[in-house]
Amino acid sequence: MGSRIKRTVAKYKKDLSKSLEKYQVLRDLDIFVLDNSIRESTVGQLRGHTLENKWQIYDEVKKCGFKHTIVASFSHMTRVDDIFIMQLKERGEDPDGLWAFSEITEGITKKVPDTENVPVGIRKLQAPGLYNVIFEVDLGDGVYDFKKFTMKNMCALLNKWNNWCFENLSPKAKVMFSFRDLPDTMPEHADRAFKVVSFLASLPANRRPFGIMFEEPRGKSLPEECGMWARYIRKVMDHNKWKGHLLVHVHEKFGYCDATALQVLMDGADGIWASVCAEGASMGNAPSCITLLNLIRLGNKKVLKKFDCTYLRKAAINVTEITTGQESHIKQPIFGARAIDFVYDLTPEEFDLARFFGEKAPVRITTMASKEMIQKRMVELFGEDPQFTLEMTYKMKELILEDLRTGRKEEYMSMVGLALLFDRAGGKLNEKMRDAIDNFQLRDPHAKNLMAQVRKIWDEWDLRDEVQGDEMLQFDTFYDGFMAPYFSCYRCNDTRKALQAIDMDEDGMVDWNEFETYLKWALNEYPNIVTVEELLDITFRKGIIPAMQDEFLKQE
Known part of the structure; x- marks a missing residue:
């Protein structure tokens, strides 16, 4: 009886150790953060962001030490974003860390994109002198007819606008392509995603994109499923000797979002694009605050050196209030009012507990006070x-x-x-x-x-x-x-x-x-x-x- 229990304990420890090995990736990861607080936190809200709101959020993000921020998404109408990016220029903000979304086409007719007219999203970047672009790419059957508009045509179009950015925005341009419909694409048409990645990886070094982004927009895919997308996209990148970034963005639906973000990072992604808080489309997104604090909890020292992690919680609280006019939900993990005790699981020598709490203890004047x-x-x-x-x-x-x-x-x-x-x-x-x-x-x-x-x-x-x-x-x-x-x-x-x-x-x-x-x-x-x-x-x-x-x- 005793020897059988000992064998069971030994096997348990061995299996547990093997099961936890995958988390070593997160302990060693030099994570890239593309902050999306300005854009994501306003999606699905009853009220949009004013200019003042955008500046408030932008300043909160900078306090976290994030160097890359998505600041705009354009349309033909004049939005607050149009004014905001001009103010960024006037204030002398470094354009090297400022990003904007753009479509890859000005319009679609009978499921075939316009390939001639320059998309408004990149045209509007010229005036303020911005040059970092995120092109939104759809590869499922819901947007384009790939019998009429082939994958060869798609790759040519992506290459055209990629070159346009280097030639018309700046030779220092950083371009990323974001797959926004992978849940619809990967079950039957994974080849399309891999073809695009392989094509972009084969571009000349001076025109090769900064990286690939993808999102789980509905929160329905399982963590392992999203992780497998990252693993095989990274395999294609590695096969072509492309060291570009691979970023993930996950939406909430069934309670998987934070676990999904971590799984994708374990399986090949090296970064996230996310809001610092949970506010976002539908039920929200996997916030950078939670992802980064989990990396710290697992022993990641690089995150502590790279970002002002003691401010993350405060930033998440503040951005939530700026966006919604209300405090974070009381039971919100990490930055909800009842989440304070988790900080005791962190190492005080490496983590500024006093700053993290965001509250100064009242001075106790008692019989012991001098x-x-x-x-x-x-x-x-x-x-x-x-x-x-x-x-x-x-x-x-x-x-x-x-x-x-x-x-x-x-x-x-x-x-x-x-x-x-x-x-x-x-x-x-x-x-x-x-x-x-x-x-x-x-x-x-x-x-x-x-x-x-x-x-x-x-x-x-x-x-x-x-x-x-x-x-x-x-x-x-x-x-x-x-x-x-x-x-x-x-x-x-x-x-x-x-x-x-x-x-x-x-x-x-x-x-x-x-x-x-x-x-x-x-x-x-x-x-x-x-x-x-x-x-x-x-x-x-x-x-x-x-x-x-x-x-x-x-x-x-």
Whole structure:
């Protein structure tokens, strides 16, 4: 019995190791990112992007360190894109990293393309001096009649517009051809895709395209299926000794999109063209934020050096808000409000946890705070004031200790809490302090009602504790009652270490006074809180979890 189990364990380990070997590709991959946030995030939205929106997204993308960005897609009508690319030129943006889409024809008659007139997509690039083009190519039977317009004709047309770009835009032109209907093409006409790739690979070195792109536009194809497209396109490229890029773009439908993007990268692609966030046509796309963070999670060091990865999450959040006017879905992987705990799976030495969280932990003014700390916090919140002497902050410290001795429960972290403490110590309130207090007092009855609702939830969970009515919850109970929506793995060692942040008196329990301090801080700092759900959300996301992150870094 024992020997059979040992053999099973040995075989399991061997099979697992072999199964995971494919991920080594992702650990070593020097990934190319062509950002599509400006174009993709507006597709399918009820409102388009204004010029201001485009600039906001463009600036977010630059903060991530992405060097290549799709900035336009043209039609015969004047779009916002037309104005935007001229402004890019006026601002002196480097055209070497700016890309635009173009069709390969000005029109189609009876499923045969116009091969004479220059497509508007490349004509419009001349004025702003842009020269990087993505030609959209259809190879399925739905667009062209390949009995009338043969593959030889198709290759000649692609070559014509490829040459046009080098001759009329710039000798430095970078051209990519994007297969946008591979799900329709590959089942019966894979030869068409391979013929085009082989033809482009055979062009002279000075006219050879920058690479090939393809997309899964409907999210229906399986990851392995898309991976096989990449594998065989890359085989054709390798056979012709073409080292061009191969980029993938995947849309969501049945929950495969992120896995599909990774599978394609494992099978031959070396890059992605995607928005940093999930917003896009239909149900969205596989965002670069998620793809890149998965590469980091697998140990890819090149990604960390190449991009500002600590800003990825913030960029995804911001681009979502710019596009939709709303925050990312609360359960969106990586950049949703409840996805914060995944960062503890990353290596702190290689990843700036503080920047990644995007929230600064509130400064905790407790009985442990020195008079110097209180003075520094006063200046941070209210500016320089001759009243903020060490003598005054010593009096404030004495009041904190007196409150503790007499059982008075206050918080001193927020502007309101610290201003009230200053007032009690004999200080004269300045305008900023008075405004903070007045604003809170107007909502005080509502705040008390919210606190009462949270206390009711606390009491209900207290009934499940071994000891009831002691103003304390065991960590397990506190996690089940309040933290589970934000941390998926309570018993993970890193999470348990981080949880110590809320145990201010280090007794191994969470007492109501400790939790109440953060609740009061949230109400004082964010006076427009409406519901108890919003109160708990802000308390955790903007107070407790950033404080946990601080604790985590200290322990590391």
